[in-house]
């Protein structure tokens with residue numbers, strides 16, 4: 009497809025909001041800079057009481073703030089700002105959409121991309137108003153930001169409301185983790201390398217760890233976060249998507265539905281976390297005051313705007329199990345938290361040891377191959393290999409060292425594109441494979457809902473000091489299985 013074929017109107021609902029200003033406009037700017045937007049693309053910001061000139065100035069200031077200075081060049085910025093316009097629309101007032109319809113009708117033959125970056129509770133209302141004013145046609149696409157709902161029931165309501173006006177083939181549900189370079193690389197790594205393809209099952213893999221740790225706390229989002237908590241905010245979407253990509257069977261091709269069919273099978277095969285295994289399989293934590301990089305930081309309940317009696321979790325560790333032939337007996341340990349010692353997202357695949365061990369018994373633990381897929385920072389892959397130590401005095405002493413592939417070094421990438429750049433490009437090109445289908449999101453909610461229900465009955469979060477790797481119980485959960493998290497060796 010040539011760029012000229014991708015002429016479109018991209019419309020942002022909630023255009024002055026944090027996500028659009030911090031992430032979406034900068035991502036589109038980068039696409040402009042890489043010459044990936046057709047010359048006549050229109051970017052239309054929609055917000056209530058938006059005064060167009062002020063909104064453009066505000067957006068320019070955001071670009072200068074959120075795009076690294078070295079990547080701002082005056083020509084590109086001018087070209088980009090010429091594509092950008094604002095329209096004041098009160099999303100709840102049907103009559104306001106008529107002006108939008110007139111604007112869209114100036115270019116009737118092109119794809120319209122409606123990007124919903126507001127609270128999900130109004131996605132249905134926006135869709136209804138767009139439809140009644142005649143803005144939606146069969147080529148239109150809608151992009152929906154997470155969180156889509158708060159539970160299976162509420163996500164079902166949002167999906168059903170939007171689904172009245174768009175076919176599933178027109179709907180792009182965002183999970184920005186799917187736009188990360190290394191996440192896409194997981195598909196290449198697994199299905200283009202016979203070495204791994206043959207080993208990717210319970211005969212060869214003992215367990216899998218998925219960690220998504222953040223150094224930041226709640227960052228002024230207490231009101232939002234406290235209603236969701238870490239399970240809904242991170243596990244229901246990002247961690248389960250990563251688990252699916254690691255665990256799914258090979259799709260028959262790279263089409264969106266072939267990949268998504270396989271992911272849904274994994275979600276359906278997850279062992280439900282019933283009450284009897286709640287305490288052994290799920291650890292819930294909330295940070296207390298501590299130190300990060302030598303600086304004191306407040307606890308969750310001491311953050312600005314905090315409700316000091318909240319029992320919302322800022323940390324979750326889960327032992328997930330997948331009930332199928334490929335993964336029987338292989339735990340997937342998931343862990344995610346705020347205020348951890350470092351920002352780190354990585355997947356570690358632990359391979360089983362050889363059936364018969366012949367080296368020094370003391371070194372037995374060393375003889376394990378580990379594949380680490382690092383999403384951030386320093387995107388790359390590292391395979392821990394066991395060799396003999398060098399030197400006449402070393403005998404058959406074992407040594408474990410990594411074979412490393414750092415993407416930035418290997419591919420001479422001057423910068424790693426932000427996930428939203430990839431995702432916006434795929435929406436423009438009409439590829440759904442990096443977006444979440446309705447049955448995926450609903451199956452993920454179903455699994456999480458059960459955990460949430462079990463929490464209602466007691467199960468207060470355990471405290472952990474900011475700057476630590478979570479409550480001790482999370483280490484104990486692995487120790488019970490004779491294992492440790494990666495940072496403990």
Ligand code: BG6
Nearest residue numbers: 154184220222241242246353384
């Ligand atoms: C978002 C969550 O989806 O992901 C945030 O709502 C979280 O709470 C963010 O901070 C993490 O994303 P990333 O790309 O920085 O790992």
